[in-house]
Amino acid sequence: MVKIKRSFPAPESLKEEAKKANGKYDKQDVILRLKEDFHNKCYICEMTELQDPNVEHLYPHKNGKYMERKFDWENLFWSCGHCNRIKNNSKYDEGILDCCKQDPEECLRFDLNDDSVIIKVADNNDLIQKRTAELIIEAFTLNNTGMRTYTSAQRWKLLQEEMNVLYKQLEKIHNNPDSRMALRTIRSLLRRESAFAAFKRSYVREHAAEYPQLQKYVKLDTSVSNI
Numbered sequence: 001m002v003k004i005k006r007s008f009p010a011p012e013s014l015k016e017e018a019k020k021a022n023g024k025y026d027k028q029d030v031i032l033r034l035k036e037d038f039h040n041k042c043y044i045c046e047m048t049e050l051q052d053p054n055v056e057h058l059y060p061h062k063n064g065k066y067m068e069r070k071f072d073w074e075n076l077f078w079s080c081g082h083c084n085r086i087k088n089n090s091k092y093d094e095g096i097l098d099c100c101k102q103d104p105e106e107c108l109r110f111d112l113n114d115d116s117v118i119i120k121v122a123d124n125n126d127l128i129q130k131r132t133a134e135l136i137i138e139a140f141t142l143n144n145t146g147m148r149t150y151t152s153a154q155r156w157k158l159l160q161e162e163m164n165v166l167y168k169q170l171e172k173i174h175n176n177p178d179s180r181m182a183l184r185t186i187r188s189l190l191r192r193e194s195a196f197a198a199f200k201r202s203y204v205r206e207h208a209a210e211y212p213q214l215q216k217y218v219k220l221d222t223s224v225s226n227i
């Protein structure tokens, strides 16, 4: 999960649809804007080029019980179906980090070992941080249905592949710190728009002593984008 710059003002249709009995929060203007703002990447698992994008409500509207949440532009997020369904569990009802308002990299550390992802939180008493970490871990590991076993494993495999691409480039920099080609590739791999960026950025940040020249690519974004 990385910081996302949400664009304003809100898509036009939301205001009109909110007045209707069966209004829709997923008209074309909303879809196009979310797709662009979120770089067509699931904000939870960070998989890119989504085949099954969903409009996800950060705070659930519970079938319209909370109408104000249903059409609130700042409550709409871009996720894959897999993550949307996992988050649709009452344990996440009280909310997770709002990556449009706070940089998740400020309080979460993204790591992985041979078997699983590891998300560490800065403050163990912060329930929002803890729920966010749990959700991201579930996106890569939950296997309580046959389909979910497959879709979680698929994300886990893609994450490992992407990390291997990064490790290879880092090795090149390690052997030749002036390799401009490797530097260019790494810079692109560390962009927030790229797949699984939070994991790659965390890794580079954790290895700051080895790669001081890369730290400028993994700076935090502490600006609040909702103006």
Ligand SMILES: [Zn+2]
Pocket (backbone or CB within 6 Å): 042, 043, 044, 045, 046, 047, 079, 080, 081, 082, 083, 084, 139
């Ligand atoms: Zn996802």
